[in-house]
Structure formats: C-alpha cells, structure tokens
Amino acid sequence: MIKVAKFGGSSVANSAQLKKVKGIVEADSSRKIIVTSASGKENGEDHKITDLLYLCYEHKRYGMPIDMMFNLIQEKLLTIQRELSLDNTIDEDIQALYEALKGPIELDYLISRGEFLTGKLLSRYLGFRFIDAKEMIFFKYNGEFDYPKMVEAFQKLEPIETGVVIPGFYGSLPNGDIRLMTRGGSDITGSILANVAEAERYENWTDVSGILKADPRLVKQPKQIDIITYEELRELSYMGASVIHEEAVYPVKDKNIPIYILNTNEPENKGTIILNKVAIEKRQAITGIAGKQDFSILTVVKEHMSDEFGTIRKAIEVLESFHIKVEQISTAIDRFSLVVDSEQLKPVLYEVVAQIKEICQANQVNVSHELSLITVVSRFMKEKTGMSGRVFEALGKEKINISLISQTGDETNIIIAVSNQDYRKTIRTIYQEFEGAA
Structure with a gap:
C-alpha cells in the first residue's frame, strides 16, 4: 500500500x-x-x-x-x-x-x-x-x-x-x-x-505533535488528542483550533483514509489520527475545546412570533444584505438571538437594527457586544449523560455568566457565549473539569 x-x-x-x-x-x-x-x-x-x-x-x-x-x-x-x-x-x-x-x-x-x-x-x-x-x-x-x-x-x-x-x-x-x-x-x-x-x-x-485538546497559550501543557473524527475536527477548526486546512478533510472522508498529524522534529511521537468512522474504543470525556472572541448578539423580541412564519428568515436576510454571516442562532417563544462577528456588524449597526425592527415588525432589537464563543467537542457527548451539566456547574462555581447556549440534536458539541473578559478563564475552567489541572 x-x-x-x-x-x-x-x-x-x-x-x-x-x-x-x-x-x-x-x-x-x-x-x-x-x-x-x-x-x-x-x-x-x-x-x-x-x-x-x-x-x-x-x-x-x-x-x-x-x-x-x-x-x-x-x-x-x-x-x-x-x-x-x-x-x-x-x-x-x-x-x-x-x-x-x-x-x-x-x-x-x-x-x-x-x-x-x-x-x-x-x-x-x-x-x-x-x-x-x-x-x-x-x-x-x-x-x-x-x-x-x-x-x-x-x-x-x-x-x-x-x-x-x-x-x-x-x-x-x-x-x-x-x-x-x-x-x-x-x-x-x-x-x-x-x-x-x-x-x-x-x-x-x-x-507540532498532533492536535491538542486546548490552546497551549491558554492552558498549560494541554493533552494531545489521540483520535479525532472528521466531524469533530471541523467543529474545532471552525473555532481556529487546527493544524491542517479544514478543506483537506473532504477528499479522504468518504474513503475513510486516516490522516495522521505528525511532527517532523519528533517523528517518534504517534501524533493525532483523524478518521471518518472510529471503531469501538475506550470512552473519553471531551475531544477538545476551542473558541473565538469578539462577537455580538442581536436579540429580536416580537410578541406572538411563534404564531407567524418567516420572522427569523427575514432577520437573516437583512444581515445577508449587509454581507454579515450568522454564526449561531438561539430561539425562544417570542424572541431569538443571532450571533455575528462584531467587526462585520459595528460599521452598519444602526442600519441593521433599524431594518430588522422594521421588516420583522419587532418590539425590540437588543444588541450585546464583547462576547466570545467557546465550543466543547466530544463524539461521546450523546452517549454520556451529564456532560453539559458538568460544563454549566463548573462555570457556575467560577461565577462565569453564560449569555447563550447552542447544541444540535446529534450532541457532537455544545457552544456557549461568555464575555470576552471571561474567555481565558472559561476555557481553563472547562479543561480542568474534564482533564485535570489547567
């Protein structure tokens, strides 16, 4: 071969x-x-x-x-x-x-x-x-x-x-x-x-010798990831934690050809293996943690929104017209929040808010800045109960306020928003909760 x-x-x-x-x-x-x-x-x-x-x-x-x-x-x-x-x-x-x-x-x-x-x-x-x-x-x-x-x-x-x-x-x-x-x-x-x-x-x-569970600039000597799935890698890469171009996944994904991340200066290190499908293995807590800073949250409040169609779509279309990408969406009965990059939003903030309020016929459009998104990734999250609870409990003990929570049905990861000033502390706290001293 x-x-x-x-x-x-x-x-x-x-x-x-x-x-x-x-x-x-x-x-x-x-x-x-x-x-x-x-x-x-x-x-x-x-x-x-x-x-x-x-x-x-x-x-x-x-x-x-x-x-x-x-x-x-x-x-x-x-x-x-x-x-x-x-x-x-x-x-x-x-x-x-x-x-x-x-x-x-x-x-x-x-x-x-x-x-x-x-x-x-x-x-x-x-x-x-x-x-x-x-x-x-x-x-x-x-x-x-x-x-x-x-x-x-x-x-x-x-x-x-x-x-x-x-x-x-x-x-x-x-x-x-x-x-x-x-x-x-x-x-x-x-x-x-x-x-x-x-x-x-x-x-x-x-x-570098493989992919680390956290940014070594934030966590002292983070552990190395032994095996990671393509899906997990994509989640971490999106938040900036990657040593390989994220598009390099697709040509080998369907054929399940493993990617080995190895260190030229330390060839004896086994590195990190990236796979599409992983055979039965010993369960671990988390695969990795990554994050980005400087996001804004637009929260649109509209009474009886649940009885109407297309309100969220209309707000997203306003953002698209300004070439602003939506990073995350969180919803409730009469309100929803859209997370966007602050650098994209701030130059056109007042126009965006005015248009969303008018087109969506919203009661309020509230804006929060200086926020960070942090993702906790694990392919075992769905099978292992209580992992999200451990995240929230650990952050609660450190008095870190969570502004937004996002998780898809397959539970590959959980994304939270915290203030920029709590960014480093949040990553360290979560790492310590699952992996020990940070």
Missing part, C-alpha cells in the same frame, strides 16, 4: 530540516508520494518564500524594485541547495523566474514557484521523480477539482517504484494556466493524492 506524506513549510525551511524529512521518508518504504509546501521560516528573523513572492508581486505592481525580496528568495533556496550538495538543481529555474518578473506575470504562477522550487530541491535530495503539480492536480473553470482527470493522470504514473515529489498549493486549469488554492492548500493537495491513489494513510508532517 502507498502512503502519502505532506511536509509543511517548517519541515523544509532549511537543509537541517530536509535531512529530517529524508530520514522520515527512508524509514518507511511505502512513503511513495511526497507533497511539499514552499520553504518556510527557520527562525523568527527569517521569511517564508511564499510571503516574499507576494511582496515581489506587490512591488512590481506598483512599479517598485523587487531585487531585495528576490535576493532573499534566491539566497534561501540556493543555501539549501549548496548545503545539501545539490549543485545546479534550481539555478536555471531561479534565473528564469527573475527574467519572467521583468515582464507581465500572473500572480498564481509567481506564487506557485515557492512550492515548485522547493519540490525540485526535495526530489533531487530524496532521489525521487519530480512531477509538476500542474500535471497532476486539475481544476475545472468553475474552481472545482476534476477528479476523473486526476485519477487518469495518476494511473499513468503507476507503478510508482522510486517515489515521486509533487509540489502542493497549486494545480492547473483546462487551458494549462496555474491556479492557486487558498493558503495552506498543500494540505489539500496531499489529501487529493491520497484519494486518487487509494492510499493506506495520509501523513501531514508539521512542527
């Missing part, structure tokens, strides 16, 4: 990191498909290749010199080439890129060169075949992935004997033009290749 291994920017940041990558790949002969991000930061003073390429584009766009940024790109990559004794692997490619920058150049093509050049170095170092992502990852003109075309391209590669390196983050349109994915898209490249290769597993190598 084939394993797909994707290495993030920190894993290919310098020659020392590439040596670690080589050790990992050579430790398992089934790691035949290697995906790489562009070379990232090796320290706080360093720059990501992708960021430097974006700066080159902006400077060129406004008629400013690009040599300073381009020299940093060249120096970083050629240093890796020299230190690994990979003479002349990318010299011509770098010179060709510099010449291309003297004329009109497409943004997507320019930015993709970070992965392209890093991939060439890595393939040469590993002794693997280099395959340009434009020959393997295909988009339709509407932006969707063209899976039949990608499967056909992969089948032409088989059998893969010595292994291949494919740059992440980009592919090609039907006319051959380069198209970028969103930032972090190399995760998606790896996931797609795991799908088309019917891989045994997809390994995502980064600079």
Whole structure:
C-alpha cells in the first residue's frame, strides 16, 4: 500500500530540516508520494518564500524594485541547495523566474514557484521523480477539482517504484494556466493524492505533535488528542483550533483514509489520527475545546412570533444584505438571538437594527457586544449523560455568566457565549473539569 506524506513549510525551511524529512521518508518504504509546501521560516528573523513572492508581486505592481525580496528568495533556496550538495538543481529555474518578473506575470504562477522550487530541491535530495503539480492536480473553470482527470493522470504514473515529489498549493486549469488554492492548500493537495491513489494513510508532517485538546497559550501543557473524527475536527477548526486546512478533510472522508498529524522534529511521537468512522474504543470525556472572541448578539423580541412564519428568515436576510454571516442562532417563544462577528456588524449597526425592527415588525432589537464563543467537542457527548451539566456547574462555581447556549440534536458539541473578559478563564475552567489541572 502507498502512503502519502505532506511536509509543511517548517519541515523544509532549511537543509537541517530536509535531512529530517529524508530520514522520515527512508524509514518507511511505502512513503511513495511526497507533497511539499514552499520553504518556510527557520527562525523568527527569517521569511517564508511564499510571503516574499507576494511582496515581489506587490512591488512590481506598483512599479517598485523587487531585487531585495528576490535576493532573499534566491539566497534561501540556493543555501539549501549548496548545503545539501545539490549543485545546479534550481539555478536555471531561479534565473528564469527573475527574467519572467521583468515582464507581465500572473500572480498564481509567481506564487506557485515557492512550492515548485522547493519540490525540485526535495526530489533531487530524496532521489525521487519530480512531477509538476500542474500535471497532476486539475481544476475545472468553475474552481472545482476534476477528479476523473486526476485519477487518469495518476494511473499513468503507476507503478510508482522510486517515489515521486509533487509540489502542493497549486494545480492547473483546462487551458494549462496555474491556479492557486487558498493558503495552506498543500494540505489539500496531499489529501487529493491520497484519494486518487487509494492510499493506506495520509501523513501531514508539521512542527507540532498532533492536535491538542486546548490552546497551549491558554492552558498549560494541554493533552494531545489521540483520535479525532472528521466531524469533530471541523467543529474545532471552525473555532481556529487546527493544524491542517479544514478543506483537506473532504477528499479522504468518504474513503475513510486516516490522516495522521505528525511532527517532523519528533517523528517518534504517534501524533493525532483523524478518521471518518472510529471503531469501538475506550470512552473519553471531551475531544477538545476551542473558541473565538469578539462577537455580538442581536436579540429580536416580537410578541406572538411563534404564531407567524418567516420572522427569523427575514432577520437573516437583512444581515445577508449587509454581507454579515450568522454564526449561531438561539430561539425562544417570542424572541431569538443571532450571533455575528462584531467587526462585520459595528460599521452598519444602526442600519441593521433599524431594518430588522422594521421588516420583522419587532418590539425590540437588543444588541450585546464583547462576547466570545467557546465550543466543547466530544463524539461521546450523546452517549454520556451529564456532560453539559458538568460544563454549566463548573462555570457556575467560577461565577462565569453564560449569555447563550447552542447544541444540535446529534450532541457532537455544545457552544456557549461568555464575555470576552471571561474567555481565558472559561476555557481553563472547562479543561480542568474534564482533564485535570489547567
């Protein structure tokens, strides 16, 4: 069976990191498909290749010199080439890129060169075949992935004997033009290749050992999550707790190909396994906690609302007209609350309130700001009684007021709103209740 291994920017940041990558790949002969991000930061003073390429584009766009940024790109990559004794692997490619920058150049093509050049170095170092992502990852003109075309391209590669390196983050349109994915898209490249290769597993190598149960900036030494479902990951990712692009889930989900989140700097750590379906296992309390700050709550009060149709829909349509997304909804008999991002709401607050009050014929529209949303996720919540009660009791003891509660019927998670000033305390309190000292 084939394993797909994707290495993030920190894993290919310098020659020392590439040596670690080589050790990992050579430790398992089934790691035949290697995906790489562009070379990232090796320290706080360093720059990501992708960021430097974006700066080159902006400077060129406004008629400013690009040599300073381009020299940093060249120096970083050629240093890796020299230190690994990979003479002349990318010299011509770098010179060709510099010449291309003297004329009109497409943004997507320019930015993709970070992965392209890093991939060439890595393939040469590993002794693997280099395959340009434009020959393997295909988009339709509407932006969707063209899976039949990608499967056909992969089948032409088989059998893969010595292994291949494919740059992440980009592919090609039907006319051959380069198209970028969103930032972090190399995760998606790896996931797609795991799908088309019917891989045994997809390994995502980064600079952290798996996914943690809570933000280590808020909770001291939080425990590592051993196994998490795709659904749980989506819930935590939405609140910002993720080390993998959330869209990377979909290509492997239906085939239940496991994703392993692993640490290039600590390869012996078992990391976190992400699965669609989990076999019978020992029950745990919670999978993880995550949160975001700076939300607002619009509470619409209307007498006899339960006897009418469409009141909530009308309020949501008002918000949509201002391009404001609803994060959560909570309802009662004669009132409902809509949680929205404060940054989106505040510039148009008075217009939004006036329109909702008029269109919904509401008695009142009350607004609260400075709120945080916190999600507690567990696939065992439905089977294990009393978990929500423990959350509320623990917060009650700490005199933390809950402004809103939201939970769906499948009980995968429970979301609460608290004041921004209680954000850190809330996460620590919940973690301590279920996992011990925080």
